[in-house]
Each structure stands twice: as structure tokens, then as C-alpha cells.
Amino acid sequence: MSVLSKPGAPRPRIPDENDFTSRLRSPAVASRVGLWLGICFGLAFLTGLYSHVAQADYPWFPLPTRPVWLYRVTQGVHVAAGAAAVPLLLVKLWSVFPKLFARPPRERRALLLHGLERLSIAVLVAAAIFQLATGLANSSQWYPWAFSFRATHYAVAWIAVGALLVHIAVKLPVITRALRTDLDDTSQDRPGAVDAREPGGLTRRGLLRTTWVASGLAVLTTAGASVPLLRRVSVFAVRSGDGPGGVPINKTARAAGVTVSALAEGYMLSLSAGDRRLSLTREDLEALPQHTAVLPIACVEGWSATGTWTGVRVRDLVALVDGAPDSAVWVTSLQQDGPFRETRLPGNFVADGDTLLALRLDGEPLSLDHGYPCRVIAPNRPGVMQTKWVADLAVET
Numbered sequence: 016m017s018v019l020s021k022p023g024a025p026r027p028r029i030p031d032e033n034d035f036t037s038r039l040r041s042p043a044v045a046s047r048v049g050l051w052l053g054i055c056f057g058l059a060f061l062t063g064l065y066s067h068v069a070q071a072d073y074p075w076f077p078l079p080t081r082p083v084w085l086y087r088v089t090q091g092v093h094v095a096a097g098a099a100a101v102p103l104l105l106v107k108l109w110s111v112f113p114k115l116f117a118r119p120p121r122e123r124r125a126l127l128l129h130g131l132e133r134l135s136i137a138v139l140v141a142a143a144i145f146q147l148a149t150g151l152a153n154s155s156q157w158y159p160w161a162f163s164f165r166a167t168h169y170a171v172a173w174i175a176v177g178a179l180l181v182h183i184a185v186k187l188p189v190i191t192r193a194l195r196t197d198l199d200d201t202s203q204d205r206p207g208a209v210d211a212r213e214p215g216g217l218t219r220r221g222l223l224r225t226t227w228v229a230s231g232l233a234v235l236t237t238a239g240a241s242v243p244l245l246r247r248v249s250v251f252a253v254r255s256g257d258g259p260g261g262v263p264i265n266k267t268a269r270a271a272g273v274t275v276s277a278l279a280e281g282y283m284l285s286l287s288a289g290d291r292r293l294s295l296t297r298e299d300l301e302a303l304p305q306h307t308a309v310l311p312i313a314c315v316e317g318w319s320a321t322g323t324w325t326g327v328r329v330r331d332l333v334a335l336v337d338g339a340p341d342s343a344v345w346v347t348s349l350q351q352d353g354p355f356r357e358t359r360l361p362g363n364f365v366a367d368g369d370t371l372l373a374l375r376l377d378g379e380p381l382s383l384d385h386g387y388p389c390r391v392i393a394p395n396r397p398g399v400m401q402t403k404w405v406a407d408l409a410v411e412t
Contacts (some may be wrong), residue, residue: 016205023364024261029116031116031118031155032113032115032116032117032118032205032207033113033205033206033207033208034116034207035112035113035205035207035208035304036112036207036208036209037114037208038201038204038208038209038219039110039217039219039222040109040110040111040112040113040205040208040210041195041201041203041204041219042189042190042193042200042203042204042216043112043196043197043199043200043203043204043219044106044110044219044222044223045107045111045153045193046189046190046193046194047193047194047198047223048103048106048107048110048223048226049107049190050194050205051099051103051227051230052103052104052107053179053183054099055096055097055099055103056096056100056175056176056179057366058092058093058096059093059096059100059146059172059175060172060175060176061099062089062090062092062096063093063168063169063172063236064169064172065086065089065136066086066089066090066164066315066397067169069086069396069397069400070137070165070315070397070400072358072359073359074361075365077361078361078363078395079395080237080364080367080369080370080393080394080395081394081395082395083310083311083369083394084311084395085395086099086313086353086395086396086397087241087311087313087319090313090314090315090316090317090397091238091240091241091242091243091313091317091319091320093315093317094150094154094237094238094240094241094316094317095234095237095238095241095317097146097147097150097151097236098230098233098234098236099230099231099233099234100143100147100230101147101230101233102226102229102230102233102394103226103230104143104144104147106222106226108140111136113205117129122284128185128217131181131185131253132182132185132186133176133343134181134203135179135182135185136178136182136183138174138175138177138178139175139178139179139182142171142172142174142175142178142360143175144173145171146168146171146172146205147265149164149167149168150168153168153315153316154253154316154317155253155316156253156265156316161185163354165354174251181400189203190227198219198220198223199219200318203271210379222259225375234345235248235249236248236249236250236251236252237249237251237252237317238252239252239319240252240253240316240317241313241317241319243303243320252318253316253317253318258320258384258385259376259377259382259384259385260322260323260376260377260379260382260385261321261322261377261381261389262312262320262322262376262385263318263320264384264385265314265316265398266403267275267383267384268383268387268404271348271349271350271353271403271404272351272385273348273349273350273404274408276349276404277349277383277387277404278383278387282296282297282388284296284297284370284372284388284389284405284406284407284408285302285336285406285407285409286332286336286407286408287407287408287409287410288333288334288336288337288338288342288409288412289410289412291336291337291338292327292336293335293336294399297374297388297389300326300327300374300388300389301374303327303331303332304327304328304331305325305326305327305374306325306326306327306328306368306371306396307323307324307325307367308323308324308368308369308371308392309321309322309323309324310318310322310324310392310393310394312398312401313397313398314397314398314399315397315398315399319398322376322377322392323376323377323378324371324373324376324392325371325373325374325375325376325378326369326371326373326375326389326392327371327374328368328371328372329344329360329364329365329370329371329372329391329408330365330366330367330368330370332372332408333365333408336410338364338410338412339362339410340365340401341362341363341365342362342365342410342411342412343360343362343410343411344357344359344360344408344409344410344411345357345358345359345360345408345409345411346358346359346360346363346391346405346408347402347404347405347406347407347408348401348403348404348405348406348408349405349406349411350402350403350404354399355399355400355402358381358391358400358402360391360393360400364393364394364396367393367394369393369394370391370392370393370394371391371392371393372389372390372391372405372408373386373389373390373392374389376390386402386404386405387404388404388405389404389405390402390403390404390405391405
């Protein structure tokens with residue numbers, strides 16, 4: 016005799032979608048939540064795509080240097096859209112959960128659409144959870160995995176968007192009817208759905224309002240990393256704005272392994288263009304004409320801050336070795352490893368008068384953690400490409 020059942024007890028059966036009787040789980044609710052979830056996914060995808068291209072040495076479309084705050088805004092929107100998507104995704108999954116137990120139809124075309132719907136949902140949910148989980152971990156600079164975050168996040172984003180488009184195509188008739196009818200319309204509800212709520216219980220409008228509020232709170236409690244005015248209420252923001260000159264620090268000199276080389280008395284900046292070579296001490300750099308620019312620094316994690324940077328225009332340094340003013344420059348850091356130890360500064364950035372080899376921040380010499388003895392700062396450029404502890408500038412010829 017089985018210890019798991021009693022004699023005569025009915026065998027457990029697989030639930031049917033009609034066993035879920037709440038009218039809150041309806042196409043009317045799912046379509047409206049799904050609409051905003053799709054908008055959030057679209058914003059996150061487009062801003063993530065821009066960031067991925069901006070971090071490439073040879074971007075497949077020319078990146079502008081103006082407005083100087085463009086990257087700051089795109090990555091703030093990227094993280095805000097991801098944060099807003101979390102409660103939207105949870106409510107969306109809850110509202111369509113009964114469909115998981117729907118019996119497959121027998122008619123061939125309907126069965127094909129049913130299979131596409133199931134497959135697209137499976138891929139979309141898996142990709143969405145992966146993107147949100149790894150994105151949040153990246154914002155906190157926690158990497159409990161061995162794969163490249165940037166490459167994998169980018170690849171899965173395309174998978175998620177592809178699955179989303181397939182899902183929309185399959186469900187478009189249902190979505191269209193649901194959005195065109197009143198929220199309380201029950202014509203598309205499951206046959207077994209009933210209005211079983213108690214007086215004063217949660218309505219569809221109440222559920223949607225709660226969802227919008229939850230998404231708004233998710234944005235509000237994280238957006239302070241990008242919006243200084245919100246820092247006091249953004250309890251989950253990854254950066255508070257603290258740091259020398261009011262600019263946070265992502266990677267310290269100790270973590271980069273440059274505490275000795277950056278402070279060495281014999282430090283020399285190597286500058287080259289073809290056979291033309293020049294070595295400059297920090298004192299030599301201080302003696303060159305100085306320029307000050309107010310520029311934001313922003314990271315893919317969503318945080319950003321504005322600093323007043325002073326240093327030598329990169330185009331002036333290029334001129335010292337007879338390089339063309341719009342030549343691209345390869346920038347190499349003193350740090351010995353890392354994916355962005357060497358970066359390429361495109362020619363239009365070099366030609367911009369606000370692209371600096373910065374020596375000072377907010378009127379004070381750069382702190383060691385901010386890149387002393389010198390660092391690159393350029394308008395509208397990802398923070399990981401604003402190379403710190405610069406050792407070498409090589410002009411493309």
C-alpha cells in the first residue's frame with residue numbers, strides 16, 4: 016500500500032485552465048500589463064544596443080559627441096526600464112498562469128499556433144528572467160559566473176526580442192480585442208471564470224493601479240544613481256554620488272593593480288604617431304595649455320555624475336607628434352589586464368575640443384582612484400571607455 020495515498024482516495028489530476036476562476040486573470044489585464052512590459056523591453060533593448068555599439072572599438076554606426084549627456088540618459092533609461100519591468104513581468108506571469116494548463120487543440124493550424132505560443136512564452140520568460148537577473152547583478156558589480164556579461168547579455172537580448180515579436184504576432188488578435196474593449200469586459204475570459212471577489216475586494220482596475228505603482232516605486236528607488244535629485248529616496252541605487260569631486264569610483268587603483276606604477280617618480284606618458292615618438296612627465300603635461308570642460312561620466316550600470324575636468328586637449332597632444340587632428344587614438348592604461356585596458360578613441364572624439372587627457376577634477380589633482388596621473392574624459396562616451404591611469408597614446412596613421 017502506498018504511504019502517499021489512502022485507500023479509495025481520488026488520484027491527483029493535472030489542473031485545467033478552467034480551474035482558475037478569478038476574472039483578474041484575464042486577457043483584459045494581461046494585454047494591458049503586457050503592453051507596458053513590451054514598452055519597457057523595447058526601451059531596454061534599444062538603449063542596451065546603443066551601449067553595446069558605443070563600447071566597440073569599431074562601431075558600425077558613427078557615434079556623436081553631442082549632446083554630451085546622451086549616453087548618460089540612455090543608460091539611465093536602460094536601468095529604469097529594467098527596474099520597471101520586474102513588477103510588470105511578475106503580474107503578467109500571474110495573469111496568464113492558467114494558460115499553462117490549457118489543453119492543446121486538435122485542429123492542425125490551431126495546434127501550430129498553440130505550439131508557437133508555448134515556445135515563444137518559454138523562450139521569452141527564460142530570456143527575460145536571465146536579462147533582469149544578470150542586469151541587476153551587473154548594476155551591483157557582482158559576477159557569480161564565468162561568461163562575459165557584455166557579450167552574453169547582448170546575445171540574449173536579441174533572443175528575448177525575437178521571442179517577444181513571435182509572441183505578439185501569435186497573440187495579436189487577442190491583444191487587439193482586449194485593448195479595444197472595456198477593461199471589465201468578460202467576453203474573452205475563460206469559460207470557468209467567475210467574479211468571486213468579496214465586496215470591497217481587488218478589482219481589475221485596482222490590480223492595474225497597484226502594478227503601475229509598484230513599477231513606479233521600482234524606478235524611484237533605483238533612479239537616484241542617474242538623477243541626483245532622487246538620491247535621498249533611491250534606497251536601491253547602486254551609487255550614492257559620493258567620491259572625490261562628487262564623482263563615484265567604480266574601480267579602485269588597488270583593484271586595477273596600479274598603486275605602485277601610477278605613483279612612480281619615473282612615470283612618463285608615451286605619445287606616438289608612426290615613427291614620431293614623445294615622452295611626457297606629468298609636469299610636462301601640466302605645462303601645456305589647459306582646458307576645462309564640464310562633462311558627465313556614465314556607466315552601463317546606470318549611474319552617472321557630472322564633473323569639472325581640467326587637462327590637455329587630446330587633439331593638442333596629437334598635434335605634438337604631427338598627427339591629423341581627427342585621427343583615431345589608441346589609449347592604453349597602466350593596468351596590466353582587463354577587457355578595457357586598451358580602448359580606441361574615434362577620430363571625431365579626438366577632434367572634439369572637450370575630449371581631454373584630464374589632470375584635475377573639480378580644481379584638484381586627480382585622486383589615485385580617479386586615474387592619477389592622467390585619464391581620458393570625453394563627451395558622450397561610456398564610463399568603461401574613459402580610460403584611467405593612461406600610459407600610452409598611439410595615433411592611428
